[in-house]
Amino acid sequence: MIKTIRDSITGIFGVLIAPNLPRTSIIVALVIGTLVGLFWGYNINSTVYYDADPSALQQTWQNEWVKLLADRYAAPTNVDISANIVDLLTRVDNPLGILDALIVNPAEVNNVGKLQAIRPFAEQAQSSAAAAPNPNDLWTNLRPWLLAPLALAIAAVIFIVVYNLLIAPAVIDPLIRRLRGEKVSKEVVEQRIARQQETRQLETQKTNFVTTADYGLPLLQRMTTYPSIGGTEFDESYEIEENDMFLGQCGAVYSDALDTPGMQLMAIEVWLFDKDDFVRTLTKVFVSESVFNNPTQRAQIITKGEPTLAEPGAIVILETNSLRLQARIVEMQYAPGATPNSVFQRVVIELAAWHKTTGVGTAQQVVVGQPVIPMMAAPAQPAPVYTPPAYNPPAVFNQPPPPSTLPPITPPAAPGRPIIQPRPQDDDPFGGTGDFSPLG
Secondary structure (H helix, E strand, C coil), rough: CCCHHHHHHHHHHHHHHHHHCCCCHHHHHHHHHHHHHHHHHHHHCCCCCCCCCHHHHHHHHHHHHHHHHHHHHHHCCCCCHHHHHHHHHCCCHHHHHHHHHHCCHHHHHHHHHHHCCCCCHHHHHHHCCCCCCCCCCCHHHHHHHHHHHHHHHHHHHHHHHHHHHHHHHHHHHHHHHHHHHHCCHHHHHHHHHHHHHHHHHHCCEEEEEECCCCCCCCEEEEEEECCCCCCCCCCCEEEEEEEEEEEEEEEEEEECCCCHHHCCEEEEEEEEEHHHHHCEEEEEEEECCCCCCCCCHHHHCCCEEEEEEEECCCEEEEEECCCEEEEEEEEEEECCCCCCCEEEEEEEEEEEEEEEECCCCCCCCCECCCCCCCCCCCCCHHHHHHCCCCCCCCCCCCCCCCCCCCCCCCCCCCCCCCCCCCCCCCCCCCCCCCCCCCCC
């Protein structure tokens, strides 16, 4: 689960957020501007407060606040204002301490009676009085200088990313073009119509991978064309995702292995990248007939990948441990020139990618427009029955040979020569090293 979340975040950040992040210089400029504004507001042109809470006043003015409340309570009235006096005394940070200091102050001799009259109310307000500010608190003094630039930098990054992704393309850019009086040219309209027609035509040429394919239906199936409508460059890439999880990328691109004049397309590299095998990118190359039959150019192409002759229906397969990519030449046409069948004038390639761990079955594919012939299961064959061979006991060695039943042959004696008796017949051709007599 953690790996899935990490991969998703990596893919989203790399594809969507990273290209739209603001430059570092912009963030630095915003932070410096914020610090300059704080310095100006705190030191050069300080803020003047109006209608602030009495607890924010200097001590002299808080004393005046308490003296005014004493005068207000001493004034004759028909309404009980005791609760109001208690509430107003809570607005200063130390009402009881202020009253006691004023009562013993020689300058307030004429107001001692009034001040003593509201002292019981100060005792009630003391527990809920406002907290006195601490001008020596380091965090309180540094907080505006740290939090304001940080908050502004974070807000700027979020706003710029959202602006580049959503606001500018959908609102600002069309509005600017409208204000400038820009109009869509006839050529742009024709290109859009041609692109729509070509897209509908290519959809009819896609391979229909039925649900019995080895790895299920492909996660990605795209038709890429050269040249594209409105452009001559050829560099197509697509992300392979499953359930919004990034698995890898694939694509087809002009091969620069050949030094061709004017970037003529004579070889197309088909590549596959697997995020679980990020140290390498698999590549195979579709080449024209002229390149395929030229040993020198083929040797140059091999440095990029295995060359395959480009012709309608030609297929190359790229596989990693978890991904499989099939590239198929749907249609192609050579450009006229001095060397026949050398430069591609038009190529349509179908790319289909699977996650190899998410499907089972037998591969079957058909081209749209042709009847789908279901694959018949092979008839079941009876399982072979194992029959053990007949038992043959091992031979017993070192037994004496049986006596010969044949009478000895005595040749006629020659006159004047001794009679030589023949050697007994030996049935062991190996000189007595084994007994080959039949077992009975």
